[in-house]
Amino acid sequence: MSQYRVLIDANDEKGLVHKVSTVFYQNSFNILTNSEFVDSENNKFFMRSVVEGDMPLDELYQSIVSVMPPSANIDVIAPKNKNIVIMATKEMHALGDILVRHEAGELEANILCVISNYAELGSFVEKFNIPFIEISHVGLDRQEHEEKIIDTLAKFDNIDYIVLAKYMRILTPKFVEIYENRVINIHHSFLPAFIGANPYKQAYERGVKIIGATSHFVNNNLDEGPIIAQEVIHVNHANGWRDMQRMGKDVEKIVLSRALRLALEDRIFVYANKTVIF
Amino acid sequence: MSQYRVLIDANDEKGLVHKVSTVFYQNSFNILTNSEFVDSENNKFFMRSVVEGDMPLDELYQSIVSVMPPSANIDVIAPKNKNIVIMATKEMHALGDILVRHEAGELEANILCVISNYAELGSFVEKFNIPFIEISHVGLDRQEHEEKIIDTLAKFDNIDYIVLAKYMRILTPKFVEIYENRVINIHHSFLPAFIGANPYKQAYERGVKIIGATSHFVNNNLDEGPIIAQEVIHVNHANGWRDMQRMGKDVEKIVLSRALRLALEDRIFVYANKTVIF
Amino acid sequence: MSQYRVLIDANDEKGLVHKVSTVFYQNSFNILTNSEFVDSENNKFFMRSVVEGDMPLDELYQSIVSVMPPSANIDVIAPKNKNIVIMATKEMHALGDILVRHEAGELEANILCVISNYAELGSFVEKFNIPFIEISHVGLDRQEHEEKIIDTLAKFDNIDYIVLAKYMRILTPKFVEIYENRVINIHHSFLPAFIGANPYKQAYERGVKIIGATSHFVNNNLDEGPIIAQEVIHVNHANGWRDMQRMGKDVEKIVLSRALRLALEDRIFVYANKTVIF
Amino acid sequence: MSQYRVLIDANDEKGLVHKVSTVFYQNSFNILTNSEFVDSENNKFFMRSVVEGDMPLDELYQSIVSVMPPSANIDVIAPKNKNIVIMATKEMHALGDILVRHEAGELEANILCVISNYAELGSFVEKFNIPFIEISHVGLDRQEHEEKIIDTLAKFDNIDYIVLAKYMRILTPKFVEIYENRVINIHHSFLPAFIGANPYKQAYERGVKIIGATSHFVNNNLDEGPIIAQEVIHVNHANGWRDMQRMGKDVEKIVLSRALRLALEDRIFVYANKTVIF
Structure with a gap:
């Protein structure tokens, strides 16, 4: 099992949480912590999840990229010094x-x-x-x-x-x-x-x-x-x-x-x- | 458009966020704020969302009940004094x-x-x-x-x-x-x-x-x-x-x-x- | 017995505490609280005492004035609304x-x-x-x-x-x-x-x-x-x-x-x- | 010029500040900081002064002892590591x-x-x-x-x-x-x-x-x-x-x-x- 930190910021739109959490669910990730924030004045969405699962980092990254809007910044990080x-x-x-x-x-x-x-x-x-x-x-x-x-x-x-x-x-x-x-x-x-x-x-x-x-x-x-x-x-x-x-x-x-x-x-x-x- | 506060606590299991956020997404709710916490020692999941949409309160409540495990406590509240x-x-x-x-x-x-x-x-x-x-x-x-x-x-x-x-x-x-x-x-x-x-x-x-x-x-x-x-x-x-x-x-x-x-x-x-x- | 607040600020010089405390002592005042501060950069002396005794306010004031340098600001106040x-x-x-x-x-x-x-x-x-x-x-x-x-x-x-x-x-x-x-x-x-x-x-x-x-x-x-x-x-x-x-x-x-x-x-x-x- | 920290605690009685400050004044000490506190419930007096002057430590100590009541604890300390x-x-x-x-x-x-x-x-x-x-x-x-x-x-x-x-x-x-x-x-x-x-x-x-x-x-x-x-x-x-x-x-x-x-x-x-x- 690997642990990853997933960081996403994007222009806010409906369904972002749904789409990311679907990726986690379908790939059997446990969500350890999950934080979200929407700056509604600037229409910006922020999300940081710590998840645990078997998928390689690159695959998880690609899976998230494939469901997020092109404007999104996506980071998947394996904790290390x-x-x-x-x-x-x-x-x-x-x-x-x-x-x-x-x-x-x-x-x-x-x-x-x-x-x-x-x-x-x-x-x-x-x-x-x-x-x-x-x-x-x-x-x-x-x-x-x-x-x-x-x-x-x-x-x-x-x-x-x-x-x-x-x-x-x-x-x-x-x-x-x-x-x-x-x-x-x-x-x-x-x-x-x-x-x-x-x-x-x-x-x-x-x-x-x-x-x-x-x-x-x-x-x-x-x-x-x-x-x-x-x-x-x-x-x-x-x-x-x-x-x-x-x-x-x-x-x-x-x-x-x-x-x-x-x-x-x-x-x-x-x-x-x-x-x-x- | 109505605003609701959705409160859920349940025994933690994979897919809870996915299932709730799918309800929100499929019923065209905007998520204004969303907070989650998992007490992993006690295996308990907590979630509070503030959402905005057109669905009546009872329907939203029933939609969430239908996807959550039976152990979950679910509250959908319309803000009022x-x-x-x-x-x-x-x-x-x-x-x-x-x-x-x-x-x-x-x-x-x-x-x-x-x-x-x-x-x-x-x-x-x-x-x-x-x-x-x-x-x-x-x-x-x-x-x-x-x-x-x-x-x-x-x-x-x-x-x-x-x-x-x-x-x-x-x-x-x-x-x-x-x-x-x-x-x-x-x-x-x-x-x-x-x-x-x-x-x-x-x-x-x-x-x-x-x-x-x-x-x-x-x-x-x-x-x-x-x-x-x-x-x-x-x-x-x-x-x-x-x-x-x-x-x-x-x-x-x-x-x-x-x-x-x-x-x-x-x-x-x-x-x-x-x-x-x- | 009357209670007074005595406030003094003056250019600092040797003996200020000595002189005021001598007035209190010779006139049988109890000192309830006493705070002093010297701003040595600006050579300024500050003192606030709360005292209790039998002397009328005006007499106490005059006694303090008589021992303080002319530059001193002296206030003797009987607590009231x-x-x-x-x-x-x-x-x-x-x-x-x-x-x-x-x-x-x-x-x-x-x-x-x-x-x-x-x-x-x-x-x-x-x-x-x-x-x-x-x-x-x-x-x-x-x-x-x-x-x-x-x-x-x-x-x-x-x-x-x-x-x-x-x-x-x-x-x-x-x-x-x-x-x-x-x-x-x-x-x-x-x-x-x-x-x-x-x-x-x-x-x-x-x-x-x-x-x-x-x-x-x-x-x-x-x-x-x-x-x-x-x-x-x-x-x-x-x-x-x-x-x-x-x-x-x-x-x-x-x-x-x-x-x-x-x-x-x-x-x-x-x-x-x-x-x-x- | 030497700097000393003078610490006194004693049963409270009238004139303590007067007596100590007289010692300082008569021996040409500058008072750099002076703090006093009376715990009136327990009738205890506390004083800490930092003073500057030419007198040797022992002499200052003896001068203070000579004017304080026998119950007083008196400390005169030259700052050092x-x-x-x-x-x-x-x-x-x-x-x-x-x-x-x-x-x-x-x-x-x-x-x-x-x-x-x-x-x-x-x-x-x-x-x-x-x-x-x-x-x-x-x-x-x-x-x-x-x-x-x-x-x-x-x-x-x-x-x-x-x-x-x-x-x-x-x-x-x-x-x-x-x-x-x-x-x-x-x-x-x-x-x-x-x-x-x-x-x-x-x-x-x-x-x-x-x-x-x-x-x-x-x-x-x-x-x-x-x-x-x-x-x-x-x-x-x-x-x-x-x-x-x-x-x-x-x-x-x-x-x-x-x-x-x-x-x-x-x-x-x-x-x-x-x-x-x-």
């Missing part, structure tokens, strides 16, 4: 959270390498027997630096996701295009919110009573990609901005790891710059 | 929250009456043009008092739900049996937790850092019925038990109203002393 | 929450009247035996309309706070100046966030996973006054913007009532467009 | 969170060693250059095993706190007595709640909608020591108990690290089996 690359700069909290989870066997992921524009995190990463690649930006312009990263990434086959674990540089449209909806960022703020270099300082100066963090896919507009997960924490007047930064780190790492998990389990659909998460 | 009775004692916060929501048109409910074992809330309830019925327990034993309540309730046709909005007396098994899974209580504690008369005092003395409230259906074991909704709030050492009681009231009213809303929208399945909520 | 006016438009949830709390005796407040620019809420407010004053804006420009409100408010003595319980019109600088740091608003969004007419729709379109509400004092920049309280609630892709609006109402009413309570208990200091809350 | 020992069994998440924070320089702590009754975590701990000591319980009764731990701990000077990071064995009264109010545990449940071996399974079977974790000092009654920190997370019917266990881990590690931080910063008073936390 996905390949991820982590990019970081100097901060350890978000990176460390992922490395410990990986070490504890919590993540469906192979970490191919960690890339940083500084050397600081090298010895930490290597404790976990994961390759650390420093690609310094010193003396390079943004494009030159990024070309070096793109070249490095190109040496790895089948990168499923790139995780920006507090990678503090902006990616160019070229990079974003190559890895569309596959670059997961953690934004150190509750989006939409304080844009810019030190959101905790801005939050402090505005006197907010809650701070937060947002994980999102990266698109060409800084901090405006589809949101995957958000979380917040209460603060008060006695918390200076350095306190907020420290408290924010706890939120950041939890939110980024939660988003990564959703991605690894194939639970995220992206459309209209938003996510549907099952 | 449900009839509720509220029972209270002296406290105003949970009752008031429901009355204001009703007045604001937020609830799919007709409030048939408010019953209390004291007179205190009478003038408040009557502001809202809702009948207030005092049924004093003074001089009566538990059974005599409750018989009077049961007799009063019997005068109302079609009571869908009874809401205990801080009704501070224990119901007998007889009452619970008559209105099984239709009596919604708010428990002034985070269940499982401090059982008894003054949970906030107990919480204070235990030095907890979080307090909560739990809404549940009433069964024969006090505070042990199926949980519908829970919420919590952070407290600290400076909060005495009267503070906790006051803060708890805000949680209680929100949780009870949330549970009531779920019931009114036919979103709750009960099984194995638990709830499935779509 | 404060006078508030509520302004609303058509929505019932935030207004209703305050009216029920008032009716239940939860608030240290006299509600002098409810003012609205529409008639809709009149019969609801009058259930609570509170004067309802409709001041329609129809046919008036912003300034003319507001002059009528200001004239109406001028007939009431000693208004401590004006609560904007979903009052959907912008106040002019003149109004704000008269009632500086005394107008409490509830903003239907997590500030800083979606500014404008329908933040829930914007939040939905942005695909956020959390929505919130913010209560703040009103200043001349729309939605930019000092924040008193904030709260959030998780949402998901299945929540359309009308769901978010409905869920947001629950957050709005809780946050506004929380902010009002803080104000009534003299727990808020305002400075640098922020609040210190004890 | 505290010595901690971590005890664990096989699970990595709570331990790993502390090790990464330590590595990132977030904790005011030296980790003297990690002790486990199994070998599993050894290579993980040694990555961080921290001694790992396996003390197997195999073939030993509870007392024999614990004697070996006590002997091992005795070799370290000045252990400030022992952190039970999912150490799955019960400590004897003897152990608890030696390290009274210095053993910090993480309980895999929201106390008071499901006691016993698999609280997540119990929570699942009870159908709760929220799960939590509690960090507390260990006393002789299992899970009944003074609570330091608690946190919760929402769950639903679709979360099986293994999901709850996984989700619970995230809460556990955050709560334990939060409690540890409070201890390291000398922010916790214990009395009446409760904590006061500044």
Whole structure:
């Protein structure tokens, strides 16, 4: 018996559930979980099923394709560890959270390498027997630096996701295009919110009573990609901005790891710059 | 076009989704929302669909019955205001929250009456043009008092739900049996937790850092019925038990109203002393 | 024995706590609660004490003035119900929450009247035996309309706070100046966030996973006054913007009532467009 | 200039704040933060001040002793890294969170060693250059095993706190007595709640909608020591108990690290089996 994750999005029309569930039924699949959502404003249908059966993956895929409208996007995935690359700069909290989870066997992921524009995190990463690649930006312009990263990434086959674990540089449209909806960022703020270099300082100066963090896919507009997960924490007047930064780190790492998990389990659909998460 | 809520629970077997969705498809129903859950440990299947179509309710019901296994429980419901009775004692916060929501048109409910074992809330309830019925327990034993309540309730046709909005007396098994899974209580504690008369005092003395409230259906074991909704709030050492009681009231009213809303929208399945909520 | 709330803010310097506590000690006051905060960046000192003793209020005030630096703001307050006016438009949830709390005796407040620019809420407010004053804006420009409100408010003595319980019109600088740091608003969004007419729709379109509400004092920049309280609630892709609006109402009413309570208990200091809350 | 943390608890009486603040003032200390709390039911006074000045620690201590009543407990502490020992069994998440924070320089702590009754975590701990000591319980009764731990701990000077990071064995009264109010545990449940071996399974079977974790000092009654920190997370019917266990881990590690931080910063008073936390 094999287990598959079936993901379908399509323009909504009558009979989609009927048609897919008929495929499952006629081929003796068990449905373990099944989630559907219709965005009636945009007339879009989303479905994620986890099924168990004897049919080979390709046959199941073809069977579904044959009953779905041509506009449908269909994915049939056999669960296995996905390949991820982590990019970081100097901060350890978000990176460390992922490395410990990986070490504890919590993540469906192979970490191919960690890339940083500084050397600081090298010895930490290597404790976990994961390759650390420093690609310094010193003396390079943004494009030159990024070309070096793109070249490095190109040496790895089948990168499923790139995780920006507090990678503090902006990616160019070229990079974003190559890895569309596959670059997961953690934004150190509750989006939409304080844009810019030190959101905790801005939050402090505005006197907010809650701070937060947002994980999102990266698109060409800084901090405006589809949101995957958000979380917040209460603060008060006695918390200076350095306190907020420290408290924010706890939120950041939890939110980024939660988003990564959703991605690894194939639970995220992206459309209209938003996510549907099952 | 009519809108129906279709609720099905059954022993799980292959093809259930297929069979129901075939009924919808062949009778030209639009599926507005569709939620399914399989408890694989207990081999139980749950499904709630909201559909839109031209078929009369009875025909849709019969069509579904004809394809489902005999063990299945099937409900097809046309959304309309449900009839509720509220029972209270002296406290105003949970009752008031429901009355204001009703007045604001937020609830799919007709409030048939408010019953209390004291007179205190009478003038408040009557502001809202809702009948207030005092049924004093003074001089009566538990059974005599409750018989009077049961007799009063019997005068109302079609009571869908009874809401205990801080009704501070224990119901007998007889009452619970008559209105099984239709009596919604708010428990002034985070269940499982401090059982008894003054949970906030107990919480204070235990030095907890979080307090909560739990809404549940009433069964024969006090505070042990199926949980519908829970919420919590952070407290600290400076909060005495009267503070906790006051803060708890805000949680209680929100949780009870949330549970009531779920019931009114036919979103709750009960099984194995638990709830499935779509 | 009388109870007083003593509020002091001053430029920080050595000995402030010593000097005030010496006044309390020498005049045989019990200190019930005592909170202090120093914003060392801005060199500002804040203190709120609740004390109990036999000295008349004026004498205590003068004793404190005599030991504090001339720059200090000193307030000695005997707890009593404060006078508030509520302004609303058509929505019932935030207004209703305050009216029920008032009716239940939860608030240290006299509600002098409810003012609205529409008639809709009149019969609801009058259930609570509170004067309802409709001041329609129809046919008036912003300034003319507001002059009528200001004239109406001028007939009431000693208004401590004006609560904007979903009052959907912008106040002019003149109004704000008269009632500086005394107008409490509830903003239907997590500030800083979606500014404008329908933040829930914007939040939905942005695909956020959390929505919130913010209560703040009103200043001349729309939605930019000092924040008193904030709260959030998780949402998901299945929540359309009308769901978010409905869920947001629950957050709005809780946050506004929380902010009002803080104000009534003299727990808020305002400075640098922020609040210190004890 | 030296910075000190001054902690005082005493039976409440008039003038305590006055007397301490006079010491600070007369010796030219700056007060950086000052927190006080009076539990008027139990007539207990608590105070924590962070002050800056030129006086040696011992002199400040003696000056405060000389003005406080004999019943007072007085502590004057110069901030420095505290010595901690971590005890664990096989699970990595709570331990790993502390090790990464330590590595990132977030904790005011030296980790003297990690002790486990199994070998599993050894290579993980040694990555961080921290001694790992396996003390197997195999073939030993509870007392024999614990004697070996006590002997091992005795070799370290000045252990400030022992952190039970999912150490799955019960400590004897003897152990608890030696390290009274210095053993910090993480309980895999929201106390008071499901006691016993698999609280997540119990929570699942009870159908709760929220799960939590509690960090507390260990006393002789299992899970009944003074609570330091608690946190919760929402769950639903679709979360099986293994999901709850996984989700619970995230809460556990955050709560334990939060409690540890409070201890390291000398922010916790214990009395009446409760904590006061500044």
